[in-house]
Amino acid sequence: xxxxxxxxxxxxxxxxxxxxxxxxxxxxxxxxxxxxxxxxxxxxxxxxxxxxxxxxxxxxxxxxxxxxxxxxxxxxxxxxxxxxxxxxxxxxxxxxxxxxxxxxxxxxxxxxxxxxxxxxxxxxxxxxxxxxxxxxxxxxxxxxxxxxxxxxxxxxxxxxxxxxxxxxxxxxxxxxxxxxxxxxxxxxxxxxxxxxxxxxxxxxxxxxxxxxxxxxxxxxxxxxxxxxxxxxxxxxxxxxxxxxxxxxxxxxxxxxxxxxxxxxxxxxxxxxxxxxxxxxxxxxxxxxxxxxxxxxxxxxxxxxxxxxxxxxxxxxxxxxxxxxxxxxxxxxxxxxxxxxxxxxxxxxxxxxxxxxxxxxxxxxxxxxxxxxxxxxxxxxxxxxxxxxxxxxxxxxxxxxxxxxxxxxxxxxxxxxxxxxxxxxxxxxxxxxxxxxxxxxxxxxxxxxxxxxxxxxxxxxxxxxxxxxxxxxxxxxxxxxxxxxxxxxxxxxxxxxxxxxxxxxxxxxxxxxxxxxxxxxxxxxxxxxxxxxxxxxxxxxxxxxxxxxxxxxxxxxxxxxxxxxxxxxxxxxxxxxxxxxxxxxx
Amino acid sequence: xxxxxxxxxxxxxxxxxxxxxxxxxxxxxxxxxxxxxxxxxxxxxxxxxxxxxxxxxxxxxxxxxxxxxxxxxxxxxxxxxxxxxxxxxxxxxxxxxxxxxxxxxxxxxxxxxxxxxxxxxxxxxxxxxxxx
Numbered sequence: 004x005x006x007x008x009x010x011x012x013x014x015x016x017x018x019x020x021x022x023x024x025x026x027x028x029x030x031x032x033x034x035x036x037x038x039x040x041x042x043x044x045x046x047x048x049x050x051x052x053x054x055x056x057x058x059x060x061x062x063x064x065x066x067x068x069x070x071x072x073x074x075x076x077x078x079x080x081x082x083x084x085x086x087x088x089x090x091x092x093x094x095x096x097x098x099x100x101x102x103x104x105x106x107x108x109x110x111x112x113x114x115x116x117x118x119x120x121x122x123x124x125x126x127x128x129x130x131x132x133x134x135x136x137x138x139x140x141x142x143x144x145x146x147x148x149x150x151x152x153x154x155x156x157x158x159x160x161x162x163x164x165x166x167x168x169x170x171x172x173x174x175x176x177x178x179x180x181x182x183x184x185x186x187x188x189x190x191x192x193x194x195x196x197x198x199x200x201x202x203x204x205x206x207x208x209x210x211x212x213x214x215x216x217x218x219x220x221x222x223x224x225x226x227x228x229x230x231x232x233x234x235x236x237x238x239x240x241x242x243x244x245x246x247x248x249x250x251x252x253x254x255x256x257x258x259x260x261x262x263x264x265x266x267x268x269x270x271x272x273x274x275x276x277x278x279x280x281x282x283x284x285x286x287x288x289x290x291x292x293x294x295x296x297x298x299x300x301x302x303x304x305x306x307x308x309x310x311x312x313x314x315x316x317x318x319x320x321x322x323x324x325x326x327x328x329x330x331x332x333x334x335x336x337x338x339x340x341x342x343x344x345x346x347x348x349x350x351x352x353x354x355x356x357x358x359x360x361x362x363x364x365x366x367x368x369x370x371x372x373x374x375x376x377x378x379x380x381x382x383x384x385x386x387x388x389x390x391x392x393x394x395x396x397x398x399x400x401x402x403x404x405x406x407x408x409x410x411x412x413x414x415x416x417x418x419x420x421x422x423x424x425x426x427x428x429x430x431x432x433x434x435x436x437x438x439x440x441x442x443x444x445x446x447x448x449x450x451x452x453x454x455x456x457x458x459x460x461x462x463x464x465x466x467x468x469x470x471x472x473x474x475x476x477x478x479x480x481x482x483x484x485x486x487x488x489x490x491x492x493x494x495x496x497x498x499x500x501x502x503x504x505x506x507x508x509x510x511x512x513x514x515x516x517x518x519x520x521x522x523x524x525x526x527x528x529x530x531x532x533x534x535x536x537x538x539x540x541x542x543x544x545x546x547x548x549x550x551x552x553x554x555x556x557x558x559x560x561x562x563x564x565x566x567x568x569x570x571x572x573x574x575x576x577x578x579x580x581x582x583x584x585x586x587x588x
Numbered sequence: 589x590x591x592x593x594x595x596x597x598x599x600x601x602x603x604x605x606x607x608x609x610x611x612x613x614x615x616x617x618x619x620x621x622x623x624x625x626x627x628x629x630x631x632x633x634x635x636x637x638x639x640x641x642x643x644x645x646x647x648x649x650x651x652x653x654x655x656x657x658x659x660x661x662x663x664x665x666x667x668x669x670x671x672x673x674x675x676x677x678x679x680x681x682x683x684x685x686x687x688x689x690x691x692x693x694x695x696x697x698x699x700x701x702x703x704x705x706x707x708x709x710x711x712x713x714x715x716x717x718x719x720x
Contacts, residue, residue, distance in 0.1 A: 046646030053642050060635035064628070081631050082674045 023253030024273065031224030031251045032216045033149070040142035047133050051126035058122040062115040063088045072105040079108070087112065092119035148208040149220040155206075157182050158227050160428060163212035163244055164235030165192045167399055168260065170199070171421030172232060175308055177201055179429065186212050186221050188235075213240050215247045223252055230256040230428050234420065238266040242273075249273040258424045263332060279423050281416035282333045286340025288419075289367075289393065289412070291441070293320050294344070297449035302440045304452075304463055305433075305536075306422040313452075313461040317411060320391050321364045322346065328358050328379055329369030333395065337367060357382045365391040369414070373401040380410060432517070432534040433466045436509045439519050451520055455536060459505045464536040466509075469493075469546060471531045476549035480529050488559050490533070491523030493545055497554040500561055506537030506545055603640040604710050607662065608703035610636055615697045620686035625693055627673065633696070634670050637663045637703075651713055658706045665699035 067084035071077055079087065083101060090097050091112055104112070133139050159182035162169055169185070173196075176183045183205065187193055190209035197207070210217045212235060222228045231248050233241035241259045248257045250273075258277045261267040267278045292299040296316050304313050325348045327338050334350050341348045351358045353370040357379060360366050366383045368376040373396060380394050393412040396405050405413055427434045440448055455464070473480050482488055490511070496502040511521040512532040518525075527533075535542055548554045553564040553571075565571045610633040617624030641659040644652065669692050676688035 042646050042648055044646075049642055049645050052645075053639050056635065056638050056642065060632075060639075064631065067628075080677065081627050082678055 033219035167417035323364035662702040
């Protein structure tokens with residue numbers, strides 16, 4: 004029996020997904036595994052508080068019994084005693100109130116001073132000890148983190164694993180102005196997160212993503228969570244994240260990293276949207292660079308961080324005999340890709356010494372040690388300087404020497420991973436465009452690349468989605484109800500319609516179907532959605548145009564129209580009057 | 589079978605009961621007779637009730653939460669009663685009149701009700717306690 008209350012979801016309705024393995028809807032757990040910090044403190048301060056209260060109670064009672072002086076023989080009343088003990092016990096000391104004391108009373112007050120100081124110091128020591136304790140601090144940190152995540156008010160991405168790939172993804176997300184939450188099992192990496200100089204304070208917590216409760220606290224159950232990225236070094240952890248998301252929030256997008264086929268297959272069973280195995284992808288990209296250079300250039304340009312220049316065509320790349328010198332999975336994956344492309348490949352183990360490359364056209368140094376790779380690449384270049392040399396770079400530390408070596412291609416597994424992940428979560432349409440580029444023939448890619456570069460320049464463009472519906476484009480929708488508005492029109496500069504803005508229409512989504520690189524003369528319709536590539540500022544101009552009736556009319560027809568309604572009425576009236584006059588004459 | 593006495597439960601039960609008995613002792617007698625309501629008894633009731641409240645801190649069970657609530661009610665009522673007493677005997681020029689006494693005792697009687705609930709909870713908890 005389904006619990007009806009659970010169907011009343013807050014926020015967006017969950018998309019149903021046919022490939023989810025979920026049978027029963029279960030709420031995402033968000034209960035912290037450790038005890039609440041407040042309860043922890045309350046339990047621990049019971050004894051010190053009881054000690055303080057008892058000392059005060061006893062001392063007040065005693066003082067109210069002590070006989071007074073000859074002038075004032077009555078002892079102090081209970082309230083007077085409480086007053087005196089309060090200020091004496093807190094070591095404030097106002098003197099003898101309401102009148103001078105007898106010796107018995109003074110003796111009792113002296114006792115009070117010592118007893119209360121002991122009681123206070125004991126309580127303070129206990130409190131300080133609690134504040135120092137690791138469990139308490141962890142509990143506080145966890146509570147603070149979960150409160151921050153709960154209060155996020157914008158769509159965000161949950162990034163699990165803050166290694167090189169995680170960091171690259173976070174940078175790209177920040178560049179796109181998106182929010183994200185970071186989890187990593189290594190506390191030093193989370194501390195690094197605070198020092199890495201992001202423009203805003205990033206919510207991060209040191210815990211393993213294997214625990215679904217931790218995932219829940221990090222926002223898996225949050226209405227605004229858009230996607231989960233499992234980028235840890237461990238395939239098993241990534242698999243467990245994919246499982247948790249598929250079973251608890253199947254409508255979310257999951258991108259996972261995997262370095263072996265068995266785990267990748269298991270992730271497929273749990274319907275991960277994307278499984279990126281950088282080893283596997285590299286070979287495919289290399290083959291693409293060889294066979295379809297334009298497609299490779301365009302795709303890798305679009306996947307680069309914003310502002311990256313269009314990459315050069317890879318030189319020296321040729322069909323023929325290839326030598327791959329690698330250990331582990333990487334060698335097998337690359338060899339398999341190159342072989343299936345019909346190349347003649349030899350796989351050698353780096354332990355067998357320097358390979359013979361005199362007959363080869365390409366050499367891939369793919370060992371797990373950067374030093375070995377550099378040494379092999381250097382030897383290969385000495386032996387055969389026409390060789391295409393690809394070097395695998397495992398650690399960011401060795402970036403500078405490798406750049407100086409200037410290999411034809413440098414394979415950084417984490418970077419490739421981050422680029423693909425970011426391109427996919429940027430927007431579904433953006434990825435669909437890249438995917439289209441990857442599968443079109445090379446002439447098409449070449450032509451599109453020229454078109455984009457001629458419009459937006461040779462730095463990687465930003466992307467923006469424009470929905471032609473009433474809330475985002477009211478003026479355009481009003482205009483389209485009676486007149487025609489083409490794709491080219493909205494890309495015109497509203498100050499001078501003969502100038503084309505630095506914006507390129509990459510994808511037009513109409514009735515759920517995608518039209519790639521739509522013609523500029525194509526008339527738009529209400530409900531269409533456009534993916535634009537271009538300079539940030541020009542994209543903002545396009546969005547602004549769609550809001551103003553006068554701007555839309557100007558870009559569509561060239562007529563200058565007043566902005567204010569009253570002036571438009573005057574204009575219309577004057578045009579009509581002019582026509583009448585012309586008609587008469 | 590050796591049944592070990594839980595010291596924490598002993599202390600807890602002691603204070604809860606003592607709070608109720610002291611409160612009862614103070615309240616009993618003609619409501620407006622100043623002679624029948626000793627201020628030390630009120631004082632002791634306030635002090636013991638505060639300690640009983642502190643002892644209930646940090647219990648995360650449902651019954652623990654209700655315990656804490658009843659104790660807080662009792663403590664607050666007794667503190668208010670003490671404040672009224674202080675006002676009557678030290679501030680008001682007329683001194684501690686039977687009218688004042690009646691209001692002090694009636695507030696303390698309210699606290700007694702909360703304390704009785706506390707004791708009932710304690711009994712319920714003890715009866716339903718099973719050692720497996």
